[in-house]
Amino acid sequence: MTSPVYVALDTPDLERAKAIATKVRHHVGGIKLGLEFFTANGRSGVKEMAQLGLPIFLDLKLHDIPNTVAKAVQALRDLEPAVLTIHAAGGRAMMEDAKAAAPAGTKVVGVTVLTSLDDDDLRSIGVESDSHAQVERLTKLAREAGLDGVVCSGAEVKAAKRLWPDGFFVVPGVRPANGEAGDQKRVVTPRQALNDGASMLVIGRPITAAADPDEAARAIEATL
Numbered sequence: 001m002t003s004p005v006y007v008a009l010d011t012p013d014l015e016r017a018k019a020i021a022t023k024v025r026h027h028v029g030g031i032k033l034g035l036e037f038f039t040a041n042g043r044s045g046v047k048e049m050a051q052l053g054l055p056i057f058l059d060l061k062l063h064d065i066p067n068t069v070a071k072a073v074q075a076l077r078d079l080e081p082a083v084l085t086i087h088a089a090g091g092r093a094m095m096e097d098a099k100a101a102a103p104a105g106t107k108v109v110g111v112t113v114l115t116s117l118d119d120d121d122l123r124s125i126g127v128e129s130d131s132h133a134q135v136e137r138l139t140k141l142a143r144e145a146g147l148d149g150v151v152c153s154g155a156e157v158k159a160a161k162r163l164w165p166d167g168f169f170v171v172p173g174v175r176p177a178n179g180e181a182g183d184q185k186r187v188v189t190p191r192q193a194l195n196d197g198a199s200m201l202v203i204g205r206p207i208t209a210a211a212d213p214d215e216a217a218r219a220i221e222a223t224l
């Protein structure tokens with residue numbers, strides 16, 4: 001079975017990203033390249049990582065007016081990522097236009113509420129709903145806009161899947177039991193996230209910051 005774990009290679013260092021991906025490749029389903037990697041290495045860096053032969057999740061969390069996001073997605077078409085993120089809070093028209101601009105084989109998923117935010121953080125930016133209700137709201141909107149799925153924490157994935165049984169659910173903020181939460185606030189274990197309906201788990205530091213990343217990925221895989 002292909003592993004649902006995508007390792008987040010959050011580094012500006014292309015050689016380090018390659019080295020970690022090469023080490024863990026037999027215990028993950030793919031690699032996630034985000035803003036830190038992309039702003040340092042750009043499209044050519046993504047192409048170089050693609051040569052490793054693992055599926056790529058390009059996590060750019062695009063969030064702008066519909067025209068700008070659609071044109072940015074168009075400019076990324078030839079990279080053909082397996083998964084691409086946009087912010088669901090960008091609204092329905094933005095999501096519709098992003099999906100229309102993406103390659104047919106790319107799953108476009110909407111980030112709902114970042115896993116680094118709790119209900120107090122939401123209130124501080126004027127969102128009166130709690131994280132659970134806000135994830136549900138944005139999941140419905142993403143579905144209506146024709147996206148393939150959403151990104152949410154493991155605390156909400158069960159509810160999101162109930163609203164969208166055939167949606168694709170990406171769950172970051174995943175930590176092995178007793179793992180360091182760091183800046184993540186809504187955290188669950190990999191096993192719990194899968195039990196509750198996650199399609200894909202995004203795991204960064206628990207693997208990449210380990211003394212032996214392959215052993216860490218293997219240990220996580222053993223809990224699934």
Ligand SMILES: O=C(O)c1cc(=O)[nH]c(=O)n1[C@@H]1O[C@H](COP(=O)(O)O)[C@@H](O)[C@H]1O
Nearest residue numbers: 008034113114115151172173202203204205
């Ligand atoms: O879209 C994401 O992947 C994402 C969404 C979210 O709400 N929270 C979140 O942590 N992420 C990403 O998931 C990864 C989590 O990394 P670790 O906390 O090191 O496991 C990072 O690359 C984040 O950019």
